[in-house]
Amino acid sequence: MTIDNMKKTTFEKADFNQWKELAVNSLRGKPYEALTTKTLEGIDLQPLYYERKAFDGASVVRSSKRNAGWIIAQQTIASDGADYIEQLEESIEKGNEAIVYDGEHPFNWTDDQLQKLSSFIAKFPVFYFNVRKDDAILRAFDFVHHEVRESVTGIIQVADWTVPVGYNNIRTAGADLWKAHHDGADAVTELAIALSEASRIASSSESFQAFADNFFVRLPIDTHFFMEIAKLRAFRVLWQAFAQAYGVNEPPFIPVFAVTSLRSFSKLDPNVNMLRAGNETFAAILGGADVIQAHPHNILTGPNASSIRNSRNMQLVLKEEAHVEKVLDPAGGSYFIEQLTEELVEKSWKLFLEIESKGGINPFLASGRLEENFLKLQNEIATGKRSLIGTNVYAELTSTNFDEWGGINQIARLSEPFEKLRQSFSENQPKTVLLTFGKLKDFKPRADFVTSFLASGGIKSSWSPAFENVEQAVEWLDTEKPDYAIVCGKDEIVSAEMESLLEKLPADIMLDVAGKIDQNTMHKWKQLGLNGMIFNRQNKIEKLQSVLTSWQGGTRE
Numbered sequence: 001m002t003i004d005n006m007k008k009t010t011f012e013k014a015d016f017n018q019w020k021e022l023a024v025n026s027l028r029g030k031p032y033e034a035l036t037t038k039t040l041e042g043i044d045l046q047p048l049y050y051e052r053k054a055f056d057g058a059s060v061v062r063s064s065k066r067n068a069g070w071i072i073a074q075q076t077i078a079s080d081g082a083d084y085i086e087q088l089e090e091s092i093e094k095g096n097e098a099i100v101y102d103g104e105h106p107f108n109w110t111d112d113q114l115q116k117l118s119s120f121i122a123k124f125p126v127f128y129f130n131v132r133k134d135d136a137i138l139r140a141f142d143f144v145h146h147e148v149r150e151s152v153t154g155i156i157q158v159a160d161w162t163v164p165v166g167y168n169n170i171r172t173a174g175a176d177l178w179k180a181h182h183d184g185a186d187a188v189t190e191l192a193i194a195l196s197e198a199s200r201i202a203s204s205s206e207s208f209q210a211f212a213d214n215f216f217v218r219l220p221i222d223t224h225f226f227m228e229i230a231k232l233r234a235f236r237v238l239w240q241a242f243a244q245a246y247g248v249n250e251p252p253f254i255p256v257f258a259v260t261s262l263r264s265f266s267k268l269d270p271n272v273n274m275l276r277a278g279n280e281t282f283a284a285i286l287g288g289a290d291v292i293q294a295h296p297h298n299i300l301t302g303p304n305a306s307s308i309r310n311s312r313n314m315q316l317v318l319k320e321e322a323h324v325e326k327v328l329d330p331a332g333g334s335y336f337i338e339q340l341t342e343e344l345v346e347k348s349w350k351l352f353l354e355i356e357s358k359g360g361i362n363p364f365l366a367s368g369r370l371e372e373n374f375l376k377l378q379n380e381i382a383t384g385k386r387s388l389i390g391t392n393v394y395a396e397l398t399s400t401n402f403d404e405w406g407g408i409n410q411i412a413r414l415s416e417p418f419e420k421l422r423q424s425f426s427e428n429q430p431k432t433v434l435l436t437f438g439k440l441k442d443f444k445p446r447a448d449f450v451t452s453f454l455a456s457g458g459i460k461s462s463w464s465p466a467f468e469n470v471e472q473a474v475e476w477l478d479t480e481k482p483d484y485a486i487v488c489g490k491d492e493i494v495s496a497e498m499e500s501l502l503e504k505l506p507a508d509i510m511l512d513v514a515g516k517i518d519q520n521t522m523h524k525w526k527q528l529g530l531n532g533m534i535f536n537r538q539n540k541i542e543k544l545q546s547v548l549t550s551w552q553g554g555t556r557e
Contacts, residue, residue, distance in 0.1 A: 016050040023047055039227065040186040040376060043343050049335035057237035057345060058338060062329045064236040065288050066253050069325030072315045073098040073127055073257070073293040077303055081113035088120060094309070095316045098154070099124050100293060103131035104409050109139070118143035126154030127257065127291065129176070129218070133161040141167065155216050155257065171255070173201050174216035180365070181220040182263050182411040184374025187231040190219060191348035194235065195242055196361040199352075202246070212243070212252040219289075220261040221280040226340060228280065229331050232256060232287025234344035241349060258289035262408075263377075265300055266415035268422060269390025269398070273297035274310065281314050285324050286331045300413075302405035374412060381414050382541040391415045392540060395455040400426045417541045421548065422458035430483035430510075430551045432461040435473055437489035437497060440466060446514040447488040450534055454486075457544035461486075470500045477506050483551065486534060487513045495521075502528040510550055 024032050035047035074096035078084035084107075088099060099120055109117075117140040131138065141164050144152065149166030156163070156172050163170055175197035177190045185193065194217050205211035217235065221228045235256060243251030260280040265273045274297035281294045294314055296307035319325050331337045355364045380386035387393050391414075400422045434450055436443040447463055454461050464480075467473040477485065487494055487501070494513060502525060505511060516535035517525070526532075531550065534543065 016048065019048055019050055039224070040373060041188040041227070041344070041347060043340065043347070045340075049339060051335065057233075057240075057341065058329075058332055060240050061233045061236045061288065061332065061341070064240060064251070064253070065328060066290070068328045069319070070285060070289055070315075071097050071125060071291040072312065072319070073100045073125075073291045074308070074312045075100040075102060075293055075295075077296075077308065078107075080107045081109040081117075085113055085116050088117075091308070091312065092120070092124065095312055097124065098291065099126045099128075101128045101131070101137060102408075103128060103135050103137070103158075106132070106135045106137065109136040111143075114140040115143045121152055122148045125291075126152065126156065126170070127293075128155070129157045129178075131156065131158040131161075133158055155218075155255070157218075171214050171216045173211075173214050174218060176218040178218060178220055178259070179411075180370060181222070181261060182413075184370040184372070184377065184412070186373055187224075187227050187234075187344055188347045188351055189369065189373065191231065191234055191238060191344065192351035192355055193361060193364070194219070195238060195348070195352040196355045196364070198242060199356060200361060208243070208246045208248055209252065212248075212254065216255050216257060218257040218259060220263070221258050221284045221287075221289075222261040223264050223276050223279055225279055225283050226337060227344075228283040229287040230337055230340040230344050232258065232284065232289055233329075233331065233337070233341045234348060236288070237341070237345045238348055238352075241345075255290045256288070257291045257293070258284035258287070259293040260284075260295045262295060262299065262411060262413060264388060264414055265295075265297075266388065266391045266413070267300050267419055268400070268415060269396055270298045270301065272390040273299075275389075277311060278314050282318065285315075285318060288329060288331075299408060300405065377414055378417070378541075379539070382417070382539045383537050384540065385537070388415055388418075391418050392456050393452060395452065397455055397458065397460050400458065418456060421541070421544050424548055425458035428548075428552065429458075429460065430547075431481070432459050432484045432486075433480065433482040434461055434463045434514075435477075435485045435487045435511075436464050436466050437468075437473070437487070437493045438466065442490045442493065443488045449536065450486050450488060450514050453534055453538075453540060454544075456540055457547070459484075459544070459547070470497050470504060473501060474504045474506065477509060481506070482509060484510045484547065485512070487511065489514075491515060498525055498530070499528060502530060505529060510547075512547075 020032060023035065027034065032047070037045040039045060072095060074091050076084055076088045076091060078087050121140060122144050138158070138161065146166050150168060152167055153169045155174065156170055157174070157176060158172065161172065163172060175194040177185065177194060180193050181190055198215060201215065202208060202211040219232065239254055240251050260277045264276055277294050277297055281292060284292045292315060294311045296303035296311045298307045324330050355361060358364065377386070381388050381392050384392060390396060432454060434447050436447055443466065451461055464476055487498065494515065498513065502511070510531045511529065512531050513533050515533065517533055522533065532546070
């Protein structure tokens with residue numbers, strides 16, 4: 001084909017029905033609706049986003065962000081003032097762009113150290129969270145020369161603190177969603193709480209402008225990549241609607257500080273946390289955050305120089321190599337993200353109005369909705385509906401001698417029940433075998449599943465030889481003397497051999513079967529001595545806790 005013919009070639013535009021037909025053909029008999037996923041927010045994620053009307057809030061997202069790009073805000077983690085100055089100086093030399101401090105664990109400062117810190121405050125934006133008004137680090141602002149104070153920007157989260165004279169660009173009142181997020185808030189709830197908190201603060205301000213000039217929002221970013229992108233974009237639209245309710249058609253700029261969530265972080269396999277943090281950081285960038293703080297992957301057990309450098313470099317690589325800081329709204333134009341943004345806006349505004357109608361933020365937080373959401377998340381992790389790599393799936397049986405680090409306060413995390421089980425079984429490990437029947441192809445899928453199921457709770461298992469009959473299995477059990485065995489094989493093989501196996505089973509062996517058995521059969525087998533079963537979508541925490549209790553001498557299930 002010549003170049004002239006190529007230029008004249010056209011392609012027929014595929015319509016939605018053609019795309020849907022392709023999707024249905026790939027399902028091999030399953031309905032198209034099976035590809036729809038319902039989120040914790042009550043939003044149905046569709047398998048195809050082919051075409052839709054323009055999102056009315058798209059222009060708002062772009063116009064309400066002051067500049068393309070973001071500030072890299074690397075938290076300085078130190079043991080004292082001297083260490084803080086040293087770590088801060090090094091991080092700034094290597095790409096950090098802000099002064100970040102968590103006041104949960106304050107330490108002492110000398111005047112010389114505060115003088116040195118003040119020289120950084122005069123040059124870089126400041127982000128202090130969870131600070132008490134008697135924290136000595138606040139005295140550093142007194143050392144900054146008056147003529148440069150006007151140029152100092154940032155956020156100081158501290159109650160009842162009077163900002164020193166001259167600092168007109170420091171924000172002190174905002175919506176910090178860190179606690180609500182880790183208590184169980186989903187994206188809709190976080191956005192609604194942010195608006196409700198803004199309403200509370202605005203009601204006590206002398207004017208909307210005075211309120212807006214002092215307001216900020218801090219949003220944790222979780223691992224649901226597209227939802228978190230849409231959440232950040234939705235806040236921009238919601239902020240405009242909020243301002244318009246006060247009669248302000250062109251709302252002032254509000255900085256959005258994004259911080260990687262620890263809700264999905266785990267002590268069990270901290271290296272996977274690096275992937276989680278990378279996912280969350282990139283979502284924050286594409287969502288248009290103004291400032292981004294990424295936690296080191298081993299923040300739960302104690303960060304080191306290497307992990308701190310890696311968390312900083314994630315942002316540097318994205319800035320220097322992906323060039324996403326040059327685009328004002330990187331996610332704009334995606335049918336999926338635009339529609340998800342719009343749905344979040346609608347649901348969040350509706351919930352915000354509901355919160356306000358019922359007395360504001362405090363009654364809502366006391367209602368138990370966050371706790372209910374967190375229990376749903378925990379149940380999804382426990383049943384495998386939601387994956388937590390390295391914890392409830394693909395668990396690696398490594399040491400559970402976790403280092404305890406006091407640099408971060410206790411927060412609710414989804415992996416904690418598995419961490420506790422792993423520690424319990426590390427101290428009291430039953431000798432566990434998978435009792436396999438038939439050919440490899442008959443039992444391998446279930447044996448692989450059971451091996452992974454047990455590993456998530458810290459139980460190491462081994463496979464028996466493939467047995468042809470019960471007599472071979474019993475003879476092997478008499479020799480190996482395991483504490484706990486799980487029968488793995490095809491349903492027809494297991495059904496034919498189970499009663500005979502239970503009658504001949506050596507004493508003191510706890511026996512489970514892989515697969516979901518009907519109630520009548522299970523009742524009969526339990527009367528013969530079967531402990532229980534292991535199957536897909538079973539609550540792993542409840543089952544493994546039952547195994548632990550039985551192993552420790554309790555009553556079997």
